[in-house]
Amino acid sequence: MAPAVSLRAAVALLGQFPVLAGVDLDVEEGSVAAVLGPNGAGKTSLLFLVAGLLPMRSGTGRVLGCDLFGDRRDLRQKVGLLGHSPALYPELSATENLSFGLRAMRRPVADARAALERVGLTGRLATTPARTLSAGQSRRMGLAWLLARRPALWLLDEPHAGLDVPGRDLCDDVIEQAALGGATVLLTSHDPERAAKVSNQVVQLAGGAVVAASDGQRSPRVA
Amino acid sequence: MWRDAMLVCGKDLRIELRTRVLLWQVVPFGILTLVLFALALGPSATALQRGAPGLLWLALLFASVLATTRSASIEAPEGTRASIRLLGLDAGGVFLGKAAALAVQLLAIAAVLELGLLVFFHVNAARLGIASPLELCALAALAAVGTLYGAVVAGTDVAGTLLPLLVLPALAPVLIAGEKGTAAVLAGGGPGRWAIVLAVMAVAYLAVGTLLYGALEEPS
Structure with missing residues (x-):
């Protein structure tokens, strides 16, 4: 089965600045992937790229079967984004x-x-x-x-930020239920321990590129 | 597209009813503009009546810039913009919905300003009527241009100052046609060809906006 998210040497710009400088990433369908990294590493930009909201400048990228160069509008209806700033009105x-x-x-x-x-x-x-x-x-x-x-793909930008302890537990539970329901989850976090606990894979981002990858503590989903 | 237009129009109008920016800021601004115009022209009834048509449309133009800025600011926050783009709404429908909501608000402003004409300019504004074809076409054109340029400046740091700079020159033809048509009506005739000119402008601006809005919302 093709990955839900597949990026190869993905480059994205904000103005002239390369916020993503060649990202390689695969996220299997129905799994949870956590992206960690310092401020300015490109975590939020990665989520926006995968959501089809940030144009890809070079490389290849397919998300939920949609080409990031061509099918971004079709992709967006399949994606849900929890961003930093409050959504909607x-x-x-x-x-x-x-x-x-x-x-x-x-x-x-x-x-x-x-x-x-x-x-x-x-x-x-x-x-x-x-x-x-x-x-x-x-x-x-x-x-x-x-x-x-x-949505088929959940993109969560620091989902635990601003939540109290019960709220964080609720968030973890929602993530788990989403994945068990077949959705794919890609989240960013500044909390490596909590992120690893809920994820199948953990990716370290720095300078707009993946610098390390490891397994998370969440058990792989049995097909 | 039409379904999305109605959804967006309803949403914008609900937000306006909730915040009452039109009632407490835009309408008072329009009235204040008329008062200042009247003061500038002096007490001569002749001068006031002669200047009334142009000054009505000028006041409406300035008020529409405020209303347009407000309409554009509804989707200004980045989180809101991102969420809206993920909804998959038809871009043309979003444009038409926002323009329709803005037009409704401009109609309310125009009604108040016509009352102002009666009070400050000694003009029988009843001749103009509310929602006459001339007025509706002009307001549709105002709303279309405002919504389109609102999308151009959305998300920039200088939206508040850039929007008037872009919108006012584009609306100069509406100002001219509106003034001419209104002057003709107040003189006892009909709007004549000026209503047709405004109708053509409205259709053209609405068509352009419907086609281009999606491209403006999409980052390159």
Whole structure:
């Protein structure tokens, strides 16, 4: 079976600066891969590249069967991204944000409520404008969005950042459930121990390139 | 495309109802502009009435720049932009939806400014009517241009100052046609060919925006 993510010598630029300088990476379908590295290593740029949001300048790349040079728009609907900054609209509530996204994707709006309950955003937290939520609550809203839309590829940029201990455990559980459900997960982290615990493989990024790779502690998925 | 347009239009209008930026900032700005114009022209009723059509459209133009800046800022945060691009919405539909929401807001502004004409310029604005063909076509053109250029500057650090610089010259033809048509209506006639000119402009700007919006949103 082809990997869900396959990059060879992938180069991406921001302006004239090579944020990715020849990345080689394979992520098997249904597995969890963690990308570690110092600030400025290119972790976020890697996620944006894989999401089809950052153009690839050279190299080859296929994500979920889509060529990163040609099929980026087709790819995007299969991908879910939990980024640094809150997604969607701060003036709308969590429920309204998820409902808007689900309607845009022609998915049942009823999935929003279940997803928000799963991450603990209920009652007033689900109906108050998103800009009033704390950083951790915003993060939970982002996880709820991924739960609701159920993408084939989950891209999580430091998913544990801003979360309290129960929130981090919830995040790990959501990641595990996503992978068990057949989704592929690619996450970045500044917490090597926690990242290794939830991942099948751990990749070290520095200067826009992979410098080391190792196995994670998560058991390989049995087909 | 149309379904996505309605979805985006509803979303933008809901955000406006929630934040009331139009009500508390843009409309007062438009009224203030009219007041300053009236003060600049002096107390002569003749001068005020003669200047009313052009100054109405000038005030509307300036107010539309504010409204356009606000519309563009809704998707300005990087996280929001990334999420929207992952939704797979039809780019043309997004453009039409945002332009439609902006046009609705401009219609509300125009209604208030026409009332201002009556108060400050002693003009019988009832002749203009609300949502006349002339006005609707002009507002559609304003909204289309604003939405398109809003996408051009989205995500830049200088969006607030660059947008007026781009939009105002592009809207000069709308200003001219709107002024001419309004002057004709206030003189007791019809908008004549000026309504047709504005209709052509509106269709052209909407078509260009629908075709180009996706390319503007896509980084190269």
